[in-house]
Amino acid sequence: MSAGTPTAPTIPSDLAARAAEVLRGNDLGGWTKAAPRLYPHQWSWDSAFIAIGWAHLDVRRAAEELRTLFAAQWATGMVPHIVFNPAVPPGAYFPDAAYWASAELSPAAPQLPVETTGLCQPPVHAIAAWRIWEVAQRAGEATDDARAFLADLYPKLLAWHRYLSTARDPEGSGLVTIYHPWESGADNSPRWDAALAAVTVGDLPPYTRADLRHVTDRSQRPTDAEYDRYLWLVELLKRARYDEVAVYRSHPFLVKDVLFSAILVAANEALLQIAELVDAPDTDRATITDWVERGRQGLNTCWDTDLGLCLDRDVRTGQPVVTRTVAGFAPLVAGGLDSERRTALLASLDSRAFLGHPDLRWAVPPSTSPHDPRFRPRSYWRGPTWPFMNWLFWWALKRIGEHERARRLRAEALAQIAGAGFAEYVEPFTGEPLGSGDQSWTAAAALDWLANPDDAA
Ligand code: 2M8
Numbered sequence: 001m002s003a004g005t006p007t008a009p010t011i012p013s014d015l016a017a018r019a020a021e022v023l024r025g026n027d028l029g030g031w032t033k034a035a036p037r038l039y040p041h042q043w044s045w046d047s048a049f050i051a052i053g054w055a056h057l058d059v060r061r062a063a064e065e066l067r068t069l070f071a072a073q074w075a076t077g078m079v080p081h082i083v084f085n086p087a088v089p090p091g092a093y094f095p096d097a098a099y100w101a102s103a104e105l106s107p108a109a110p111q112l113p114v115e116t117t118g119l120c121q122p123p124v125h126a127i128a129a130w131r132i133w134e135v136a137q138r139a140g141e142a143t144d145d146a147r148a149f150l151a152d153l154y155p156k157l158l159a160w161h162r163y164l165s166t167a168r169d170p171e172g173s174g175l176v177t178i179y180h181p182w183e184s185g186a187d188n189s190p191r192w193d194a195a196l197a198a199v200t201v202g203d204l205p206p207y208t209r210a211d212l213r214h215v216t217d218r219s220q221r222p223t224d225a226e227y228d229r230y231l232w233l234v235e236l237l238k239r240a241r242y243d244e245v246a247v248y249r250s251h252p253f254l255v256k257d258v259l260f261s262a263i264l265v266a267a268n269e270a271l272l273q274i275a276e277l278v279d280a281p282d283t284d285r286a287t288i289t290d291w292v293e294r295g296r297q298g299l300n301t302c303w304d305t306d307l308g309l310c311l312d313r314d315v316r317t318g319q320p321v322v323t324r325t326v327a328g329f330a331p332l333v334a335g336g337l338d339s340e341r342r343t344a345l346l347a348s349l350d351s352r353a354f355l356g357h358p359d360l361r362w363a364v365p366p367s368t369s370p371h372d373p374r375f376r377p378r379s380y381w382r383g384p385t386w387p388f389m390n391w392l393f394w395w396a397l398k399r400i401g402e403h404e405r406a407r408r409l410r411a412e413a414l415a416q417i418a419g420a421g422f423a424e425y426v427e428p429f430t431g432e433p434l435g436s437g438d439q440s441w442t443a444a445a446a447l448d449w450l451a452n453p454d455d456a457a
Helices: 015-026 044-055 059-070 125-138 144-166 190-197 224-239 244-250 258-277 282-300 326-334 339-350 387-399 403-420 440-451
Strands: none
Touching (some): 015 044, 015 403, 044 440, 059 125, 224 244, 258 282, 258 387, 282 326, 387 403, 387 440, 403 440
16 A cells, blocks of 8 residues: 555454553553553653543543653653653663662652652643543543643643753753653654764663563664663763753753654643633743743744754754654644745655655654665664654644644554554554554554544544
C-alpha cells in the first residue's frame, strides 16, 4: 500500500478490547507501566497518554494516573521523567533509582520513598487532563469528582508550566531548553547527534545496559557510544546536584527543543481551558496567555524556509540543528499559524519526504524522514513510526481545523495498530513491529480513536 493510495482498513472488532487488556495488564494500581518488561516504571509523558486511554475505561482511574505522577513533582515544579517502581529488582532497568540518587542530591526532589530521575519529558499532561474532562463530559460523567480532580491538578500544572517557562527558558525566548536527549522523548534522534558529538565523555563508571536484555536486536536500540554520552550527561547533572543554575552554567548539552516547546504551547492552551473551568484568577490567565504568545514567537524564530520545517537550536553554539524529523512539524502542534506557514508545513507533511513517500506501509509520519541522510528504518527514533506521535499529530491537525487530513491519519494509524499490534514503534516500509510489545501508550491511542468514531474528523 503506498501513501497515496486511499485505504479502507478493516479494524478488527475486538481491537478496543485488546487495547484495554494491554492497559490492564500493565496496570499496577494507580499507575501504569509504560511496557511490561522494557519499561517497568512510570514515565511522565507515557503516563499522560495512558491516562487518555484509561478515560475510556474508567474516568477515575484516568485521573488517578495523573495524580500519582504529580505526587512525585519536584519543588521546582518539574514533573520527573520517570517515577521509579520500588518493586523492580536492581539491574532490571538501567539507570535505576539508586543511580540517579535524586533525593540524596537535591533538596527539590520528592522525599523518599518516592524516587525519580532528575530530568523531565514533554508536558502533555494538561492536554491529557482536558481530554479526560472531554471524555467524562461525553460519557455524562463530568461529575463533581472530575471537576475536583481538575481543581486539584490545576496549580500543579501551573507550577510545571512555570518551571518550564523560567528555569528552562532563562532567556525568555519562548523555547524550552533540554539537558538530555531523554528529555525530548526522542532519545537517539539525529536531532541530537551534533550536540552529543561535542560532549567529551569523562571517567564513566562501568555499567551494564538492561535494555538489550529485552530487545536483543541491537539495531533497534541506541548504540553504546550514545549510551556512554547519555550516562555522562547524567553524571554531570548529578555533579551539579540537579541545580538548574549550575546546570545552565556548565552543562555541555543545552538544546532548544521545538517539539517540546510546541507541546508546551498547546498544553498552555489546555491549561487556559482548565483555568476557566476551575475559576482561576485572571492574573494566572494573563500569565498563561503570555506563555502561549511567547512560545509561538519563539517557534517562528526557528523556521527553516528551505526545508519547510522548524529546527531545534543548540544553545551552546547558537546554531540551528539541521535535520528532517517529525519534530519539524512542531508549529502544527502549537497552532496559531498564519496561512503562509500553514501551507508550507502541510506541503512538507504531504511531500515525499514524509507522508507522501511512496514506500510507506502506512501513511503515518516516520520519526526521521527517509530523505534525511541519517535515516535508519529500524533504529529507534531514526526512522520508525511511533503510534502515540500519530495520535499527537492527529489531535493537532484536528485542532487547527485540518479535518480531512486528521481523518486520514487516524485511519492509517489505526490500520497500523491493527496490522502491527500494540508495538512500541514500527518499521515504516515493512510494517514490522519493533521494540517492546504491549506498549501502553499505543493501546491508549487505539482506545481514544476507537471510542469516538464520530471524532474521526
Ligand atoms: C524511551 O525512553 C527511555 C528513556 O527515557 C528508554 O529508552 O529507556 C523513549 O521512547 C521515551 O519517549 C519513552 O517515554 C520511554 C518509555 O516509553 O521510552
